[in-house]
Amino acid sequence: MSGDNSSSLTPGFFILNGIPGLEATHIWISLPFCFMYIIAVVGNCGLICLISHEEALHRPMYYFLALLSFTDVTLCTTTVPNMLCVFWFNLKEIDFNACLAQMFFVHMLTGMESGVLMLMALDCYVAICYPLRYATILTNPVIAKAGLATFLRNVMLIIPFTLLTKRLPYCRGNFIPHTYCDRMSVAKVSCGNFKVNAIYGLMVALLISVFDICCISVSYTMILQAVMSLSSADARHKAFSTCTSHMCAIVITYVPAFFTFFTHRFGGHNIPNHIHIIVANLYLLLPPTMNPIVYGVKTKQIQEGVIKFLLGDKVSFTYDK
Structure with missing residues (x-):
């Protein structure tokens, strides 16, 4: 089809129908999503403010955590407010270019989230395997370049x-x-040859996720070898506790992602469409909601920082690294 014909078949806007088959329960479905979004925004913004305010948290691990929090709150903000407008006010229209922009930010930010988790795994590796060189390896310029490279x-x-x-x-x-401009949902309303898009999209997804997961796997393999070589049980426990919160964040992020990926490609005909849509929303909303809770519960320095920030108590920060 020629370029002129393609441009003439470009709609001015799309209509987001929400969750087909569950229109009568949109209000009830929106309540947990809204609650999770509030927790995600408050928790991640709180972490960013805490890390920027407390000089004791001006360390590579917490810089990466602040970057993860910023990515998470931006990611869920690209979809949830629009979804709530569909559910609450029946505002279903979205401009064609706004739809493409939303699709771009969803995919870019999910890739960014994966990349930041990979950088945090490398941070754990350096902290445990090279503790004496940690401050000289992960300097502020190195952290800035790593974050910029992941973004680009x-x-x-x-x-x-x-x-x-x-x-x-x-x-x-x-x-x-x-409920938002998902890549596969937009593709279904196209009558053109989507094969190139599908192949490129799959290549990008595999390139980002496989590279990041390989780096994470190698990092934790080296960490496990280093930890198991320690003679003291207390030292092994201390080393494991350093990366516990990060391992939880990895599970929270990748398990819904893999479920969405495999069900779309291998179980699409067996799983109802509304289940796909609900899981797709949870895939974008669950990590931003849970990550601040996980780091707040599992990281002693975050807990001490919150107490000092709220109560003004003089807390003596202790670091495992």
């Missing part, structure tokens, strides 16, 4: 996919059976 990686990989999606002709209407 995701931006450069997602921009071509967004442009490819924009060029597609949309002749199957403008109704999207979803």
Whole structure:
């Protein structure tokens, strides 16, 4: 199909239908999502403020945690307010370019979240395997360059996919059976050849996730070897506790992601569409909600920082690293 015909079949806006089949329960479904979103925004913004306020937390681990919190709160903000407008006020229209922008930020920020978790795994590796060189290896310039490189990686990989999606002709209407502009849902209303987009999208997803997971796996393999070589049980427990919260964050992030990925490709005909949509929303909302709670419960320095910040008590910070 020619470029002129493609442009003539570009809709001015899409209509997000929410969760097909569960329209009568949209209000009830929105309540837990709204509650989780409030926790995510308050928790992650609170972590960012705490880390920036407390000089004792100006360390590589907490810089990466602040970056993860910023990524998480931005990620859920790109979708949840729009979803609540659909559920509460029946505001279903979304501009075509706004839909593409939302799709871009969803994919870019999920890739960013994966990249930050990979950087945090490398931080744990350096802290446990090279504790005496930790401060000289992970300097502020190194942290800034690592964060910038992760950001640019995701931006450069997602921009071509967004442009490819924009060029597609949309002749199957403008109704999207979803709460936000999901890649697969937008593709279903296109009548063009989506094969290139699908292949490129799969390549990008595998490139980002496989690379990050390999780095995380190698880091924790080296960490496990280093920890098991310690003669003291207390030292082993102390080393494991250093990365406990990060391991929980990895599980919270990747388990819903893999469930969404595999059910879309191998169980799409057996799982109802509304289950796909609900899981897709939880995939974007669960990690931002749980990460501040996990780090607040598992990290002693965060707990002490909260007490000092709220009560003004002079807390003596102790570090495991």
